[in-house]
Amino acid sequence: DIQMTQSPASLSASLGETVTIECRASEDIYSNLAWYQQKPGNSPQLLIYDANSLADGVPSRFSGSGSGTQYSLKINSLQSEDVASYFCQQYNNYPFTFGSGTKLEIK
């Protein structure tokens, strides 16, 4: 199975700041990577697919980048509604696997 190592596990930032979450795959996943946001008590919601494509309805302050084994999610101009956990997921190989998540809080 492909291991997805996500960092940091938690993050605290101020409103308006830019934050970056990283995800490293144990092997090349050829940009077959998605990012999800999960607010407390809710189901995960798709943010990014194919490493850098914004899902429908997702604000443009979210962006994804990377290739090979290294990927990142950037959130510009942090808003209060961005408080959530964020997960990466690879779909290059079965079984699809997820990162362990990053919990984002506002300072």
Add this chain to the structure above:
Amino acid sequence: QVQLQQSGAELVKPGSSVKLSCKASGYTFTDYAMKWVKQRTGQGLEWIGVIDPEIDATAYNEKFKGKATLTADTSSNTAYMELSRLTSEDSAVYYCTRPSTVAAGWFAYWGQGTLVTVSS
């Protein structure tokens, strides 16, 4: 619009089985595979498996073979997941999910989740 409506929370005893449902609406049920995901409280997500309702084909994460059984009823547009020989490790929220396109590997649509609590 696409909706996945899952069955309600379950409290079940160790060693028993439970069958969860996921009723799909807003699209042609047989056009898309349905995938299931497990999330233990405060922890990450695990892909359990997938069912193609059109041909009734399934594929499972090795970790969940023998634990989860996926089925689908095309007459009611409902997917099911049965979990057997339940232990405390099976206590979790289970989601059904659907990709945005037929070939997509990402999960665009999610049910609201079903909480399964295994306790005597």
